[in-house]
Amino acid sequence: MMIRTAAVLVAAAAVVSGCGTSADDPAARTSASVSVDLPAEVTISVRIAGGSVTxxxxxxxxxxxxxxxxxxxxxxxxxxxxxxxxxxxxxxxPKAGQRFQFTVTVPGRVDVELHHAGKTVTTLLIRQ
Incomplete structure (x- = not known):
C-alpha cells in the first residue's frame, strides 16, 4: 500500500509540473511577447512625382x-x-490620398519597394 501511495504521489507531481509553461516552450514565449494592447501605428508618407520617389x-x-x-x-x-x-x-x-495598411508577423528586415520605379522606399526593422 505504501509503494502504491508513493507511485500515485510521483505521478501526480509529474502531471502538475507538466501543466505549467516553461520559458523554453516556444508557445509560451510567443504568447508572452504578443501584447493585447497593440501600439500606435507607424505611418510612412510616400510621394511619387515626375519620376522621383520620396x-x-x-x-x-x-x-x-x-x-x-x-x-x-x-x-x-x-x-x-x-x-x-x-x-x-x-x-x-495616379492619385493623392491613398492609404495602405499592413502588419508584419516575423521579426527582421523587410524592404518596401516600388516595382515600376525600381526604388526601395524604406527598409522596415521589425523587432519583437
Missing part, C-alpha cells in the same frame, strides 16, 4: 504586429511590394 532608402523601426500605414500621393501607377512573410502587394494609382 523617401528612398530610409530605415523605419516597427514591432511585430504593429500596424504600418503607407500614405501615398502619386502621379503615376505603380506597385508597392512589401517583402514580408507572406509578401504583400498594393496597387498604386
Amino acid at each position: 523617401p528612398t532608402n530610409t530605415r523605419t523601426e516597427a514591432r511585430v504586429f504593429q500596424p504600418i500605414v503607407l500614405e501615398v500621393d502619386s502621379d503615376a501607377a505603380d506597385e508597392l511590394h512589401v517583402h514580408s512573410e507572406p509578401s504583400q502587394t498594393f496597387a498604386v494609382e
Whole structure:
C-alpha cells in the first residue's frame, strides 16, 4: 500500500509540473511577447512625382504586429511590394490620398519597394 501511495504521489507531481509553461516552450514565449494592447501605428508618407520617389532608402523601426500605414500621393501607377512573410502587394494609382495598411508577423528586415520605379522606399526593422 505504501509503494502504491508513493507511485500515485510521483505521478501526480509529474502531471502538475507538466501543466505549467516553461520559458523554453516556444508557445509560451510567443504568447508572452504578443501584447493585447497593440501600439500606435507607424505611418510612412510616400510621394511619387515626375519620376522621383520620396523617401528612398530610409530605415523605419516597427514591432511585430504593429500596424504600418503607407500614405501615398502619386502621379503615376505603380506597385508597392512589401517583402514580408507572406509578401504583400498594393496597387498604386495616379492619385493623392491613398492609404495602405499592413502588419508584419516575423521579426527582421523587410524592404518596401516600388516595382515600376525600381526604388526601395524604406527598409522596415521589425523587432519583437
